[in-house]
Amino acid sequence: MKMLLMQCKVEMLRIIRNPYYVFWSLLMPIVFYYIFTKIVNTGVDDAKAWQAHYLMSMTTFSVMGSSIMTVGIRMVQEQSLGWSVYMRITPLPGSIYFISKMFGQTVMHAFSVIVIFVAGFLMNGVQMSIGQWIGSGLWILVASIPFLALGTLFGTMKRVDTTSGLSNITYMLMAVLGGMWMPIDSFPSVLQTIGQWLPSYNYGSGVWSIAAGEAPGLKPILILASYLILFMVLSIYIRKKQEAV
Amino acid sequence: MENIAELEHVSKIFAGKTAVEDVSFVIPRGSVTAVLGPNGAGKTTVLSMLLGLREPSSGSVRIFGQSPKDAQVKRRIGAMLQEVSVIDGLNAREVMSMIRSYYPHPLKLTEMADLAGFTPEELNKRADKLSGGQKRRLGFALALAGDPDLLFFDEPTVGLDSTSRRTFWQQVEALAHKGKTILFSTHYLQEAEDAADRILLFNKGKIAADGTPDEIVSRLTSRSVSFIADLEDGDSYAVGEMIHRMCSIPGVRDCKEEEGRWSVTADNTDTVLAAIFRYNIPARDIRTGQGRLDDAFEVMLTHDQEKEAVSS
DSSP: OHHHHHHHHHHHHHHHTOHHIIIIIIIHHHHHHHIIIIISOOOOSOHHHHHHHHHHHHHHHHHHHIIIIIHHHHHHHHHHTTHHHHHHHSSOOHHHHHHHHHHHHHHHHHHHHHHHHHHHHHHHOOOOOHHHHHHHHHHHHHTTHHHHHHHHHHTTOSOHHHHHHHHHHHHHHHHHHTTSSSOGGGSOHHHHHHHHTSHHHHHHHHHHHHHTTSOOOHHHHHHHHHHHHHHHHHHHHHHHHHHOO | OOEEEEEEEEEEEETTEEEEEEEEEEEETTOEEEEEOOTTSSHHHHHHHHTTSSOOSEEEEEETTBOTTSHHHHTTEEEEOTTOOOOSSOBHHHHHHHHHTTSSSOOOHHHHHHHHTOOHHHHTSBGGGSOHHHHHHHHHHHHTTTOOSEEEEESTTTTOOHHHHHHHHHHHHHHHHTTOEEEEEESOHHHHHHHOSEEEEEETTEEEEEEOHHHHHHHHOOEEEEEEEOOOTTOHHHHHHHHHHHHTSTTEEEEEEETTEEEEEESOHHHHHHHHHHTTOOEEEEEEEEOOHHHHHHHHHHHHHHHHHHHO
16 A cells, blocks of 8 residues: 555656656646637637537547557657666566556646636636536546556557657547647547547547537447557557566 | 575577576575676576576476565566666666665665765655666666575676776775675686675576686686797707606696797696606796686686587
8 A cells, every 4th residue: 555655746746847748748738728718719600609519629639649648658668767666576466566657647637627626717707517527527537547548558658759649649639630739520520420439539528518518328338448459459468468577 | 505596408499599598506594606607698588587587498497485576476586687777767876776676674864875885965866867887776776676695696797897896896895794695606716706605607698617716717627838948959859758758647738839938737737847847848937827717717708619610
């Protein structure tokens, strides 16, 4: 237990001290939110609904990014620095190491969610019921698990620069095609069809429903669960194969 | 004496290439063992199997009578590995606190700081911003975090300056005095000779020799007698006869002239000296010499390469 607490603390310290985290996960989404709700006139009919919707888009954008990128890049870094080999000769069980990584990440996500929500509230006075706020926050945290798994999948790669390049591209493509920047309705129909099957769209759609006062549908939950299983199986399979040397 | 580590007929094959072949040895408690050998001799592979990082292809590795992967074992060992950098985003003190939290009876943080020789400012420095030497000292303190019974150092002094090297070996000596069992790998022959009480000489994945530094030296070094012979110039008969006489002494391997000095290589230099006097060879400025382990090492390796060249 002492180990677990210590490890969680350490992981959080490492994330918060990472300048990329502050930039990508906090600053970027807030700036985007400001631009697309305050400066650019998007011409939507219901400005209030749009402001709530887009706040959710930006929060999911933030959390998805740090799930994929921070986890993946960090794992590759630790591998290439030999640090993860060193951890294997210490008595720290691999499971605790992994759990605290995921836990530390989730705590940081909760922090991002709070910061971005507060920013949205202060900028546009986004109004939702307490239940909606909490529900949205919880959805964003829980439904980020498939992206954490995707992060560990990127974490099996060998080189830091290819990992950061590839995960960045994946992240941006998923964000755009999943309607996190612009609602998917404005896309050509082919892109809409693709987008609907992406984990990013389903991640967003659950919380968009909550923000609009509805319960998330079954479809996004099922799709996200399938992606979670896919990413986990792949990541475990690759890791086992690498360790069998 | 209790055995801390036991390897029995251990082999390791990587993608069809044999890195370690049928290696067996035991490490008794309180010993300081050097695993010595040229690059690619299998030293690091043996160490990583002892540490449970790699699985032997065949044979068994036991530490404290258990599998090296056992958590009980990991609580009692410490290691400094090659090519391990430090974790990012944490300062030296945080890294130390983190690692010591893994062990049931860790050293105090102040003891670890002393072992690393860190000042309070250095302790507050981000670990990834430390200099190479400081990182190594941090690694040393981390290896000792759990107050281990068995310590592994893989090429511990590569890249260190001579002062840091000396400090390191003094610390190792102090640890040995406390009864810690130490195993280190090196390709610095001098270090193995000075710091260890036993040398396991590795070559091409096998143990080429196993013994005290003295034994290794006497087994593998060449001794020689050298002198200046006052033979008349062009007196080929005298030269030829001398070479013939020297070479017929049992144990003499070579008799050759280099820049005016004759040198006779033999197992026993006394018999060579006796022969010089017996045959009235006009020798003066007679010196006897013994090669250091460096030479022995060289001899062994070139010897092996010659054999290989012959067989291929």
